[in-house]
Amino acid sequence: MESTSLLYLQITKSLKHQIETGVLKEYDKLPSLRKICIDYDVSMNTAIRAYEELDRDGYIESIPKSGYFVHRRNHRFRSIPSVTNPELFTKNDNQEGVVTTMVKNFDNATIHLSSANLGPELVPIKKVNKALLAATQTLSDSGTIYRRQGSLKLKIEIAKRTYGWGGNLKDSDIVPTSGSMDAIAFCLLALTKAGDTIVVESPCYFGILRLANSMGLMVVELPTHPITGLEIDAFRLLISKRKVAACVVVTNFSNPLGSCMPTENKKELVRLVTLHDIPLIEDDLYGDLYFEHTRPKSCKAFDEAGMVLWCGSFSKTLVSGYRVGWVAPGKFKDQIERIKLYYTLQSSVITHEAVGNFMESGAYEKHLNTLRPILRDNCYQFQKTIHEYFPAHARVSQPLGGMNLWIEFAPGFNALELYNKAIEKGLSITPGRAYTLQNQYLNCMKLSFGLKWDTKMERALKLLGKLANE
Numbered sequence: 001m002e003s004t005s006l007l008y009l010q011i012t013k014s015l016k017h018q019i020e021t022g023v024l025k026e027y028d029k030l031p032s033l034r035k036i037c038i039d040y041d042v043s044m045n046t047a048i049r050a051y052e053e054l055d056r057d058g059y060i061e062s063i064p065k066s067g068y069f070v071h072r073r074n075h076r077f078r079s080i081p082s083v084t085n086p087e088l089f090t091k092n093d094n095q096e097g098v099v100t101t102m103v104k105n106f107d108n109a110t111i112h113l114s115s116a117n118l119g120p121e122l123v124p125i126k127k128v129n130k131a132l133l134a135a136t137q138t139l140s141d142s143g144t145i146y147r148r149q150g151s152l153k154l155k156i157e158i159a160k161r162t163y164g165w166g167g168n169l170k171d172s173d174i175v176p177t178s179g180s181m182d183a184i185a186f187c188l189l190a191l192t193k194a195g196d197t198i199v200v201e202s203p204c205y206f207g208i209l210r211l212a213n214s215m216g217l218m219v220v221e222l223p224t225h226p227i228t229g230l231e232i233d234a235f236r237l238l239i240s241k242r243k244v245a246a247c248v249v250v251t252n253f254s255n256p257l258g259s260c261m262p263t264e265n266k267k268e269l270v271r272l273v274t275l276h277d278i279p280l281i282e283d284d285l286y287g288d289l290y291f292e293h294t295r296p297k298s299c300k301a302f303d304e305a306g307m308v309l310w311c312g313s314f315s316k317t318l319v320s321g322y323r324v325g326w327v328a329p330g331k332f333k334d335q336i337e338r339i340k341l342y343y344t345l346q347s348s349v350i351t352h353e354a355v356g357n358f359m360e361s362g363a364y365e366k367h368l369n370t371l372r373p374i375l376r377d378n379c380y381q382f383q384k385t386i387h388e389y390f391p392a393h394a395r396v397s398q399p400l401g402g403m404n405l406w407i408e409f410a411p412g413f414n415a416l417e418l419y420n421k422a423i424e425k426g427l428s429i430t431p432g433r434a435y436t437l438q439n440q441y442l443n444c445m446k447l448s449f450g451l452k453w454d455t456k457m458e459r460a461l462k463l464l465g466k467l468a469n470e
Helices: 004-020 033-040 044-056 096-106 125-138 152-164 180-191 206-214 232-241 263-275 330-343 349-360 363-389 415-424 455-469
Strands: 060-063 067-070 175-177 197-201 218-222 246-249 280-283 308-313 325-328 404-408 444-448
Touching (some): 152 349, 180 280, 180 325, 197 206
Parallel strands (some): 197 246, 246 280
Antiparallel strands (some): 060 067, 175 325
């Protein structure tokens, strides 16, 4: 009888060959451990050892409660978009007209390829509603009176999750808000005044740009890499020449690029803002939607001086309508709490308690374990369809998490014209011009893959490709 070590090596060699020759393709599901035992006539321990070896070598990955899958090995259907190159010192333009038109036309669309939210089929509605009912029963006043400190349960559960990536926060570090944009608004209101300069990535989520414009802030857009995010060298150069009041960055799987800053870049960014006394407003609402094995760290993990104001919400990962967000403001907590008191007094206790209940029960982690593979597969299906049906010159981002794709067409392509044609067909997309205060990204657009992938969605994307080709 052959030794166990030789048997497990035979299994790994066979499966590696199938993966390398394309018999097994990216994201293909591998046979179950039980089937491996039967097919190769080996013990369960031998089968497990073979899969562990393949996992360690980067050939496969384990998805909890789903099985083993061929690992994504940096395959690209298309070239990635260019590193962006905005002007560093320029007067703010206004993208208000583009965004207003988008908002106005949103309800006219039947398929929303623009909205970075989960489709209703991907939300565990019954379990969330059960948690909501429990909140009305367990709160001593059924959530009908003001609770200035918010839901203690929610703050405890948010703080507990930070230990997974090195944030190590306490519940007292958390200030609950009505969504991530509320958190960012409180931060900017507390830390800046009209005429101040803030730094953002480019392209940048249009909600942040509109907010900054409404406050009379000068926005400097920095060059951004579609994979590694904000260019640290550009940030270093800027702060050596200009006084900056705050920096606003979506560090993990940004909207719209989908970029994720490497750990070393995050460390350096925190070092620089600490050295120059620049508050860093970190919007981390997509961090839990990673496709790889572990959650990427947040800048907050490296913040020893309290300069990072870590913001997030459950709008992208669970339910957008409940408006549950937070900020861990570090040394700026007193200012943030004072601003919150001025503007909102308190957040909705019932919905915050409901999400706290949902997390405490373990249902949130189970939901994420189910959701991540779905979003990863959605991303693959979008990229594959774009490769087959969009113009050959289109470049597509390669996010490793989140739910956003950035598409860059050839120079001269008119994404606004494509937007108008798509709306006429009932499809909503987001033209790139919405993500900047400069006259750029006219040949770009963003798509979101947070909806359920089905034949209807596939037909919509193929139609969009046809319109782009026309």
